[in-house]
Amino acid sequence: MAKIMIVEDEAVIGQLIMEELEKWQFDTFGTTDFHQVLLDFKTEEPQLILLDINLPVFDGYYWCQKIREISKVPIIFISSRNTNMDMIMAMNMGADDFITKPFELDVLVAKINALLRRSYNYVENNSETISHNGLVLNVDNGSVDVNGEVIDLSKNEYRLLYILMKNHGKILSREKLLRALWDDERFVDDNTLTVNINRLRRKIEQAGVKGYIETKVGQGYIIP
CATH class of the missing domain: 1.10.10.10 (Winged helix-like DNA-binding domain superfamily/Winged helix DNA-binding domain)
Structure with missing residues (x-):
């Protein structure tokens, strides 16, 4: 099953997402040092990233741009910022999808599965x-x-x-x-x-x- 990297500074939300994804047999990894997001990405080599916009040190736009310089890995922004400009900026930075808080966990899982199918042309263990x-x-x-x-x-x-x-x-x-x-x-x-x-x-x-x-x-x- 695909490895999902979660970049979320709200610990409760990050834990809820992680627990839900693990129910569906995803391998999960949560970033804890927000100075080292790019290093964590290189080390863990995830198949998909869930990326918040409001983060300590540098925001999600910054990290999305840095990751896009070296990888086409699917990225879904998760954020309480839900203006059209936020979504446009996210897509312009190279994000593949955008989901606003609060959200239903089932919707997030559906988006992840759909994006994995499109990106890798296969169905995960769900097949x-x-x-x-x-x-x-x-x-x-x-x-x-x-x-x-x-x-x-x-x-x-x-x-x-x-x-x-x-x-x-x-x-x-x-x-x-x-x-x-x-x-x-x-x-x-x-x-x-x-x-x-x-x-x-x-x-x-x-x-x-x-x-x-x-x-x-x-x-x-x-x-x-």
Whole structure:
């Protein structure tokens, strides 16, 4: 999966972006020394950069220009500055896209995937499938093939099945699954996880596979 470099001086935002991208199996790297953005870029060799405009020392326009002198790596500006002039300057400096704060993380991920496809003419690991005990999860379109029957999944059902299949044989706690599904599980009713698990189970069972996801009382869930 592609490596994404995050140049964002607001630690909370940077961490949220990093956690979301890691859910989708991106390799992430966050710059911490804003004197060394270009050096970090050369060292890490990312396939895409998320670049804020308002940064300590030099702004994002400066670093975009410096990176463009040596590389055509895709760059997405992320900024609370949302005037037409900011966007025009970003594009003139060589940015490939621009997203304004606040933004939905799902929108950011979609922009990243689209830009990677355009830039490298390939679909990342999203073109892969995950197979286990008769189920084939299509990571590209969020569907699952069960005994030849294709079942559409909601976003949360897909994420649940993805993380459970990737960790088959391991018990995953409710807390870990909540963190994988939502940015801050403190604001999610615990019953929401149960509802999504039950819907996912029902769809799999209706396709003819019983007991695919097991409940471990007091521990969590497992795909054995």
